[in-house]
Structure formats: C-alpha cells, structure tokens
Amino acid sequence: MGKAQIGRLVVVGVGLIGGSFALALKAASVCREVIGVALEESTCEDAVRLGIVDRASTRLKEILPQLEPGDLVFVAVPTLAVESVFSQIKEYMPAGVTITDGASVKGSVVRAAERVWGCVPGFLVPGHPIAGSEKSGVTAARDDLYCDHRIILTPLPNTGDDHLRRVEQAWQAAGAEVLKMPVAEHDEVLAATSHLPHVIAFSLVDTLAHDAENENIFRYAAGGFRDFTRIASSDPVMWRDIMLANRDAILKAIDLYSLNLSSLRGAIASGDSAALMGVFTRAKAARDHFTKMLAKQAYSDSMQAQEITFIAQPSGAVSGRLRVPGDKSMSHRSIMLGSLAEGLTEVEGFLEGEDALATLQAFRDMGVVIEGPYDGRVTIHGVGLRGLKAPPGSLYLGNSGTSMRLLAGLLAGQDFDVTLTGDESLSKRPMNRVANPLRDMGAIIETGPEGRPPLLIKGGSQLRGIHYPLPMASAQVKSAVLLAGLYADGETSTVEPAPTRDHTERMLQGFGYSVERNGAQATLGGGGALKACHIDVPADISSAAFFMVAAAISPGSDILLEHVGINPTRDGVINILRAMGADIELVNIREVGGEPVADISVRYTPLKGIRIPEDQVPLAIDEFPALFIAAACAEGETVLTGAEELRVKESDRIQAMANGLAALGAEVRTTPDGIVIQGAQEEAVFSGGTVDSLGDHRIAMAFSVASLRAKDTIRILHCANVATSFPNFAELATGVGLKLQLA
Ligand SMILES: O=C(O)C1=C[C@@H](OP(=O)(O)O)[C@@H](O)[C@H](O)C1
Numbered sequence: 001m002g003k004a005q006i007g008r009l010v011v012v013g014v015g016l017i018g019g020s021f022a023l024a025l026k027a028a029s030v031c032r033e034v035i036g037v038a039l040e041e042s043t044c045e046d047a048v049r050l051g052i053v054d055r056a057s058t059r060l061k062e063i064l065p066q067l068e069p070g071d072l073v074f075v076a077v078p079t080l081a082v083e084s085v086f087s088q089i090k091e092y093m094p095a096g097v098t099i100t101d102g103a104s105v106k107g108s109v110v111r112a113a114e115r116v117w118g119c120v121p122g123f124l125v126p127g128h129p130i131a132g133s134e135k136s137g138v139t140a141a142r143d144d145l146y147c148d149h150r151i152i153l154t155p156l157p158n159t160g161d162d163h164l165r166r167v168e169q170a171w172q173a174a175g176a177e178v179l180k181m182p183v184a185e186h187d188e189v190l191a192a193t194s195h196l197p198h199v200i201a202f203s204l205v206d207t208l209a210h211d212a213e214n215e216n217i218f219r220y221a222a223g224g225f226r227d228f229t230r231i232a233s234s235d236p237v238m239w240r241d242i243m244l245a246n247r248d249a250i251l252k253a254i255d256l257y258s259l260n261l262s263s264l265r266g267a268i269a270s271g272d273s274a275a276l277m278g279v280f281t282r283a284k285a286a287r288d289h290f291t292k293m294l295a296k297q298a299y300s301d302s303m304q305a306q307e308i309t310f311i312a313q314p315s316g317a318v319s320g321r322l323r324v325p326g327d328k329s330m331s332h333r334s335i336m337l338g339s340l341a342e343g344l345t346e347v348e349g350f351l352e353g354e355d356a357l358a359t360l361q362a363f364r365d366m367g368v369v370i371e372g373p374y375d376g377r378v379t380i381h382g383v384g385l386r387g388l389k390a391p392p393g394s395l396y397l398g399n400s401g402t403s404m405r406l407l408a409g410l411l412a413g414q415d416f417d418v419t420l421t422g423d424e425s426l427s428k429r430p431m432n433r434v435a436n437p438l439r440d441m442g443a444i445i446e447t448g449p450e451g452r453p454p455l456l457i458k459g460g461s462q463l464r465g466i467h468y469p470l471p472m473a474s475a476q477v478k479s480a481v482l483l484a485g486l487y488a489d490g491e492t493s494t495v496e497p498a499p500t501r502d503h504t505e506r507m508l509q510g511f512g513y514s515v516e517r518n519g520a521q522a523t524l525g526g527g528g529a530l531k532a533c534h535i536d537v538p539a540d541i542s543s544a545a546f547f548m549v550a551a552a553i554s555p556g557s558d559i560l561l562e563h564v565g566i567n568p569t570r571d572g573v574i575n576i577l578r579a580m581g582a583d584i585e586l587v588n589i590r591e592v593g594g595e596p597v598a599d600i601s602v603r604y605t606p607l608k609g610i611r612i613p614e615d616q617v618p619l620a621i622d623e624f625p626a627l628f629i630a631a632a633c634a635e636g637e638t639v640l641t642g643a644e645e646l647r648v649k650e651s652d653r654i655q656a657m658a659n660g661l662a663a664l665g666a667e668v669r670t671t672p673d674g675i676v677i678q679g680a681q682e683e684a685v686f687s688g689g690t691v692d693s694l695g696d697h698r699i700a701m702a703f704s705v706a707s708l709r710a711k712d713t714i715r716i717l718h719c720a721n722v723a724t725s726f727p728n729f730a731e732l733a734t735g736v737g738l739k740l741q742l743a
C-alpha cells in the first residue's frame, strides 16, 4: 500500500467514530493537519486536550473555505444530521476536496445528497465503518478502533476514481480492510445484522422495564441478560435516525424474525422438542462458526479462504506419542448414516475438519438435528431413510469430493430437488463417474460443463437397482451407488477392479443394514431401515501417514501414533514403507466398532527405493504425497505406476508433487499414470525454496515433512485447506519436533 497522501483531514462530529478515525490517521502520520468540528465548545476543547485533533471549531462554515484539493472531510454525525452538513459543504467548500461519511444507512445519505446537489456528486464516497458500540462521545475514541476491522464503502457509478482512492487509502492507513458493495445491498445486510438486533435489544429491555416486577427482574438478571442487552445502552438519537432512515429494509427483517419467533413459540407451546433442538443446534453452529471467524481461528471460512503460508525450517528428528484426528472417510459416513437411521446415533472421535463439517452442515440444512461436535462427540437425531427435508438453498460442500459424490448417491432417490456446489478445486473434479451409474438407476442429474459441479439432482425419481462393475477403483463411486441402492427397487451391486476402502459396507452393517460381500462384489437391497448405533472413529491413517514418513526419513526419530485405523483396505502406506525398509511396528491391535485399530510405532532406519506394487495403489491412494517425500529420501529409484487417479484429486497430485520436488532440487520424472523419483542420501536431501501446494492439503503437509531433510527453509504456499482434513496439523507437528510456522 502506498502511503496515503491526504492534506488536511476535517472530522465533522468528534465522537467514537469520528474521533477514532482522527486518532488513527494522526497515529499513522498521513495528514498535514487534523481539524475537528463539533456542536459543543466543550467537545472541541476535549478533542484538542485528548490529542484527537490538532485544532477544533464549532463553526464548520469557517473551516470549509480553508480547504484545498486533496483534503478530506469525514462526516461522522447521526444519520439524519448528514443533510444539514451537506448543505454547508455545498455552500462553503472549494472544489477538489473529497467527502466521505460514516452513517449506518447509505440509502438515506444518497437521498440527502440528491436533495442538496440534485445528484450524488463525484467527490462524495459514502461509507460505513460498522464499528459503533454502546459507548459514544469524544472520550470513547481510540486509535485502534479500525485495526484489522472491515469497513464498507458504497461508491456510485459516477464516484470519482481519485476520491474513491483517497478514501480507501485513508481507511487502510487507519488499519482497516476496505470492502465495497452497492448501496441497497449494504442497507439490507445491515438491517439484518445490526439494525434488527438493536430493535430486539431495545424492545426487550423496554418490555422488562415496564413489568411490575421489574426491580426483581433486574436484580436477578445474570450474564445472559447482560450479554444480550448490551446494545440497548446505545445512543437513542442515533438509533432513532437509523430506524427512520432504513425503514423498509428493517421492516422486512422484523417481519421475517416475527415469523420465526412465532414458530418457535408454537414449538414451545406444543412441546415439540425436535423443533426446538433443530433451531438451537443450527443457531449454535452458526454462531460458533462466526465466533471462530471473528477470532481468526479458522484457517478458512468456507466461502472465503484465507491465505496461509507454511514456513518449515530444517529440523532434526521427530519423537513422542500423538493421536492424530479422526478418520475423515468414517466421519463423513457417520453423519450420513446417522442422519438416515432411526433413533439417536452417538459418534466419538469425529474429525472436526472442514470436509467432515461440510457434510454435517449439509444434513443440518436438510433438517437433521445434530448436536456438537464437542471434542469429537456428535449426537445425531436420525430422521429415517425418508425423513430428509428440502434444504433452503444449495448445499455447499467446500473442498470435499467425498461429500459431493456420496451425497449425490444418497440424494438421487429423495423427493426434493437439490443442488450441490463446492469450492474452486471441487468445481474442477469429475462427477460423471457418479452421475452416470446413478442415471442408469433412473436418477435425473444435471452437471456443469464436462461433468463438473454443480450437480443438480432432481427429486421424485423412483430408482431401480443395477449391477455395476466400476470402471475405476474408487470407494466414492462404489459408495454413491450403494447409498442410492438404499432407495432403489430390487438389488444393487457393485464390483470393484481392486479393493478400495470398505467403510460404507462396514458401517451399513453396523447400522443393522444387510450388505452381502462376496470378493469384489457388494450387494444390498432397497427399502430397509437403519438402526441408530454408537460409532467410535479411530485416528485417520491418512493423517498419521505424514508422521510415519517424518519418522522414517529423519535419523534418530522414534514416534508412536495412537489408536490409528488399520483397515486392510487402507493400510497401503504401512506395506509400502515396510517394503522400502521402514521400521514399523503395530502394537495393541484391537477391534473398535467393527474396524481394526492399532498403535503404530515408527523408528528411523535408512530407506531404499522400490517399484510400488500396483495392487497397493488404491490402499494408499491419499498417502502418495507423503510417500513421494519418503522416496526422495531413499537410496535408489522409486517407481509408481497405475496411479492416474492421483491426477483428479484436490489437485493433480502427480504434477503438484513433481513441481515441488523439482523446486527443492530432487530428480523426478512424471508419467501419465505415475512418477519416477531418484532418491538421494545426503543428510540434506532438499534445498530450501518455495513450493506451491495449489490449495491441496496433502501436498502442503507432505512438503512440511520434507523440511526434516532440508538444507534451508521451505515456504509452502496456499495451505489454508490443511484444515479440511487435519486442522491441528501444525500444532501436532511442532509438538513432535518439526519447525513449522504459519504466515
Ligand atoms: O470414500 C472415501 O471416503 C474416499 C475415497 C478416495 O477417493 P476415490 O474413491 O475417488 O479414490 C479417497 O481419495 C478420498 O480421500 C476418500
């Protein structure tokens, strides 16, 4: 950002909003002079005494003629007082000066400008800092009020570029992030998120204050009352003005809210516990997500990913015991089958990563009450196979291929239409692999160009069972067909060309649904019922793989990974690393909820390159990014073939890894269905450098692990999506010895 070039700043109205802007720009030293204008002499004196402005006056008409082109006037007075300030500006202000304002309603500011000037002049840039609070007045001003704060500008088509740029730079100098939106949209959004809550808070306190028992009510009012009604202490004049200025949008918001409140009243009156849990769990989930966004704890919020760079410095060995988060594949399926079951399903060990949470949110959107997750525990109030409801909008599945493909199967037999959408990466992934067999079953599914998302699934089709030999080894395709089979007439069977993860088959059986398994074939009949059950999700072997490779490549390492799922359709990473010479021991092998689980101990021994057996590819499909790092640290050549599926994951994982490995000095060659990696035995196999994960979580984590054998720092770009499968990766990695920072 270039330093703002503002001449003089005049702040009209030196309260919380105006005073804080003046203080912030003074602190940033971007103005020649800061002048305050207030109604009262005493406010002017306070503003100068507190160092908020350089000088102050009660007479705007005397200040305005002193201004020159390049100066800025910030109008920070109550909404309905803006017009009289504009009238003085029109009369006394020379040309070339920029005007902006901080009123909470933009439509009324535009109308005031039209009344004064006949149209909105190009030098007026309407804005709203959305930083008001129940505190007001000159003494409430703070120089950091706008730090890391989003402010909205609502420029009009004829707003002058120079004027817009000046206002934008001024806000940036105050530390704010500037967003732009049309006037009408601003007023609707604010009516819902700010004006309606103020209406409710004022009216609640007013209602209680009129109650005969009010003394007692206020005496016993505890935290909830205090939190909820804080904003009823806000400035009454300002809020009266806002209500009058944004009347139509606020009335719309009040009507919608009244409707919801009366249906909640109905649920309380009739003792409808499911409806109450529905409202409360949905609201809690939305509020928790919002709290995380505000605290910037979420790596990504689903609609707008933040930029995260991993900075991985060379480090020695890894050691210690750790439990990585729950298995992603099983977490998805626990929500899906729990929702379709009859009764309460309790899940433990649920992965609180963005992918599994996208599935959870989709079912909440379809009316399922889901409590949690609290520390990996989720309670699902199953609605039965026919109990899902049409969602209010499209289902957004973020980065998660598993969510979209399995849901496509499960939704193909519902009686409502639904649209499935995803983020930029998911929107590029092939969906005809599920849409085609589902169409064969009678489903009506439209895709975007070339079979990509979005998927529009039409409701009301009666499905018929099919016998489907899969053209590729994909558990997602197998699962989509089997899940559609629950709704189909007759039998549905799949035959896979090689074993793929079988969590769908196992979990259906756990829910009491009969699945016949005969070699490569899985068969089920439609029209049965699922019975709620308890699910213990073990730690995800795909996440554990990063630490298995970390220990396998760094001399002196000794690590124990606890409670990891070692389902034989997922254990390729163990088999491949062992074939490369790794020292891996499975201890305490047991069965938990129908899935084999073990603690995995890995100690360093030198690795050697191998030709990876093709039958291991589906069993280690998600672990190849990590395995490629192991191959680069092994003696000799490693050859992978039969892995073209890697090219259609969150990124083209063959190319993404080859590019990154080459950037770090490794010798690699790609083939259409695999890669050839020449291992190196030096202590520092990798040079330092910058690699691009292309927003693919597994590429990001793989290159973090490479830092254990790097000469210099590795910077890994676009790592926000690590939160999709392994939200606490950085924390656990640094806990066992990696030097990993987030920027
Ligand atoms: O069914 C599942 O849970 C998954 C199957 C695999 O995808 P494919 O079925 O496309 O190979 C895997 O890559 C994905 O991470 C999860």
Ligand SMILES: C=C(OP(=O)(O)O)C(=O)O
Pocket (backbone or CB within 6 Å): 328, 355, 399, 400, 401, 402, 403, 622, 649, 650, 698, 725
């Ligand atoms: C391929 C993956 O997931 P999905 O297909 O669900 O996006 C993965 O997690 O590596």
